Amino acid sequence: xSGTQLLSGRTAFVTGxxxxxxxxxxxxxxxxxxxxxxxxxxxxxxxxxxxxxxGSDANSVAVAGNVMDEAGVDTMFEAAEKTLGLxxxxxxxxxxxxxxxxxxxxxxxxxxxxxxxxxxPMFLSRWLARRWIAEGVKGGIVNITSGAGRSAxxxxxxxxxxKAAMNMVTEVLAIELxxxxxxxxxxxxxxxxxxxxxxxxxxxxxxVNDMIRATPMRRTGAPSDIAEAVAFLASExxxxxxxxxxxxxxxxxxxxxxxxxxxxxx
Numbered sequence: 001x002s003g004t005q006l007l008s009g010r011t012a013f014v015t016g017x018x019x020x021x022x023x024x025x026x027x028x029x030x031x032x033x034x035x036x037x038x039x040x041x042x043x044x045x046x047x048x049x050x051x052x053x054x055g056s057d058a059n060s061v062a063v064a065g066n067v068m069d070e071a072g073v074d075t076m077f078e079a080a081e082k083t084l085g086l087x088x089x090x091x092x093x094x095x096x097x098x099x100x101x102x103x104x105x106x107x108x109x110x111x112x113x114x115x116x117x118x119x120x121p122m123f124l125s126r127w128l129a130r131r132w133i134a135e136g137v138k139g140g141i142v143n144i145t146s147g148a149g150r151s152a153x154x155x156x157x158x159x160x161x162x163k164a165a166m167n168m169v170t171e172v173l174a175i176e177l178x179x180x181x182x183x184x185x186x187x188x189x190x191x192x193x194x195x196x197x198x199x200x201x202x203x204x205x206x207x208v209n210d211m212i213r214a215t216p217m218r219r220t221g222a223p224s225d226i227a228e229a230v231a232f233l234a235s236e237x238x239x240x241x242x243x244x245x246x247x248x249x250x251x252x253x254x255x256x257x258x259x260x261x262x263x264x265x266x
Contacts, residue, residue, distance in 0.1 A: 229246055
């Protein structure tokens with residue numbers, strides 16, 4: 001392996017490994033020299049992400065399990081360790097993003113959002129942190145949160161709240177695990193699509209057009225925009241960075257750039 005790779009000798013466990021962002025994160029970490037475990041709810045999804053990212057690369061493996069269940073998390077990590085060794089990097093790229101007004105929401109919909117988006121990362125982080133502390137491993141965690149965690153929108157009381165919670169979990173774990181040499185950071189994406197869109201169109205969903213207007217860089221994000229930030233935060237190039245929530249949004253978190261400019265606001 002090239003000496004210029006950021007993550008040579010590391011082993012990463014990526015949840016949501018079959019998803020839009022997770023599979024590209026996995027591919028990027030492989031490119032940077034890490035071994036990568038692609039984890040998802042089903043083995044088919046995890047394997048699809050692994051094949052997309054790695055092909056037949058022997059430095060990768062697919063595992064399946066339910067992050068909402070402690071036993072499912074145990075099973076995934078045991079399978080990962082058996083094939084590639086104990087992971088020393090965790091990337092929580094799984095999640096659901098429902099959008100529904102509170103008055104129309106059921107308790108089950110609220111609870112499921114938090115179970116997947118918050119309890120899942122908690123189980124994963126706790127499992128690895130216990131092992132890392134016991135074995136003196138200076139590991140790293142990168143949570144994929146969301147720009148929604150710091151910017152409210154209608155319909156997102158459960159989703160935005162869950163991502164705000166994960167921003168705070170990131171900071172608390174940075175405090176608790178820092179003395180053990182374990183770093184915990186987050187990446188908060190803006191609107192990420194498979195293909196970058198930089199022009200409004202009547203053929204697009206209204207939300208996409210709204211987001212393009214609301215983004216200073218006037219385009220949607222690509223999965224690779226997030227993956228490159230994850231690779232940096234996971235690497236020794238950010239060795240004094242912990243508790244950070246890195247906004248990768250094209251600037252959409254900064255405010256409302258599409259407001260008309262005028263000296264006369266009547």
